[in-house]
Amino acid sequence: VQLEESGPGLVKPSETLSLTCSVSGAFISSYFWSWVRQPPGKGLEWIGYISDSGDTVYNPSLKSRVTILVEKATNQFSLELRSVTSADTAVYYCASTIVGATVEYFEHWGQGTLVAAPS
Amino acid sequence: SSELTQDPTVSVALGQTVRITCQGDNLRSYHASWYQQRPGQAPVLVVFGRNDRPSGIPDRFSGSTSGDTAALTISGAQADDEADYYCSSRNRIGDHFVFGAGTRVTVL
Numbered sequence: 001v002q003l004e005e006s007g008p009g010l011v012k013p014s015e016t017l018s019l020t021c022s023v024s025g026a027f028i029s030s031y032f033w034s035w036v037r038q039p040p041g042k043g044l045e046w047i048g049y050i051s052d053s054g055d056t057v058y059n060p061s062l063k064s065r066v067t068i069l070v071e072k073a074t075n076q077f078s079l080e081l082r083s084v085t086s087a088d089t090a091v092y093y094c095a096s097t098i099v100g101a102t103v104e105y106f107e108h109w110g111q112g113t114l115v116a117a118p119s
Numbered sequence: 120s121s122e123l124t125q126d127p128t129v130s131v132a133l134g135q136t137v138r139i140t141c142q143g144d145n146l147r148s149y150h151a152s153w154y155q156q157r158p159g160q161a162p163v164l165v166v167f168g169r170n171d172r173p174s175g176i177p178d179r180f181s182g183s184t185s186g187d188t189a190a191l192t193i194s195g196a197q198a199d200d201e202a203d204y205y206c207s208s209r210n211r212i213g214d215h216f217v218f219g220a221g222t223r224v225t226v227l
Contacts, residue, residue, distance in 0.1 A: 034216070036162075043121075044154075044162065044205055046216040059215055093161055104216070105152035105167035106207065112161050 003110035021094030086119035123219035141206030151189035
C-alpha cells in the first residue's frame with residue numbers, strides 16, 4: 001500500500017487548507033484513513049479519520065474546522081482545514097488506519113507534505 | 120500536554136538494550152502502537168497490539184504493557200535505531216486517538 005499527499009504548500013491566514021491523499025495498492029473502501037500533522041520541530045498530532053463506510057471522527061481540538069472526505073472513484077481521500085493560522089503550519093501525513101476493539105494502529109504512511117500558513 | 124507520557128530523551132550504548140515507556144490511563148483498555156521517525160522522514164510503524172511487528176521490522180523491537188504503562192524495547196541497539204519514537208493509543212475516554220510527545224533515542 002502506498003500513499004501520496006498533494007496540495008498547495010502555502011496557504012494564507014484565514015483561508016482553507018486542502019490536501020488530497022492518493023492511495024495505491026489497496027481499495028479505499030478496505031481501510032479507515034487518517035490525517036496526522038507535525039509542526040516543525042514538534043510531535044505528531046492526529047487530526048481525524050474516515051471509516052470504510054464514510055463515518056468520520058475528528059480531534060476535538062480541530063473538529064470545528066476539519067472535514068475529511070473519501071472519493072471512491074479516484075481511490076483518494078481529502079482533508080479540508082478552514083480558517084488557518086500560523087499555528088497550522090506543519091507537515092501533513094495521510095495514513096491507513098486499523099480500528100478495532102483494543103488493537104489500533106496507523107499502518108502505512110505517506111511521505112508527508114509541508115504546508116505553511118505564514119502570519 | 121499529551122494524555123500519553125513519554126520521557127523526552129534516552130540514550131543507549133551500541134549493542135545494548137533500551138526500554139522506552141509510554142504511560143497513560145487509557146493503556147489499561149487499549150494497546151499502544153509505536154512509531155519510529157528518523158529525521159526528515161515519515162513515521163514508520165514498528166510495534167502494535169500485544170507485541171506484533173509489521174513485516175520487515177527486525178525482531179530486536181518488542182512491545183509490552185503492564186498496567187497503565189506500555190514499553191518498546193530495542194534489544195541490541197544499532198546505529199540505525201537512532202530516531203524519535205512515538206507511542207499512540209486512544210484518549211482517556213476512548214473517543215479519539217492521541218500520540219505521546221515522543222522519545223529521542225541516541226545510540227552512543
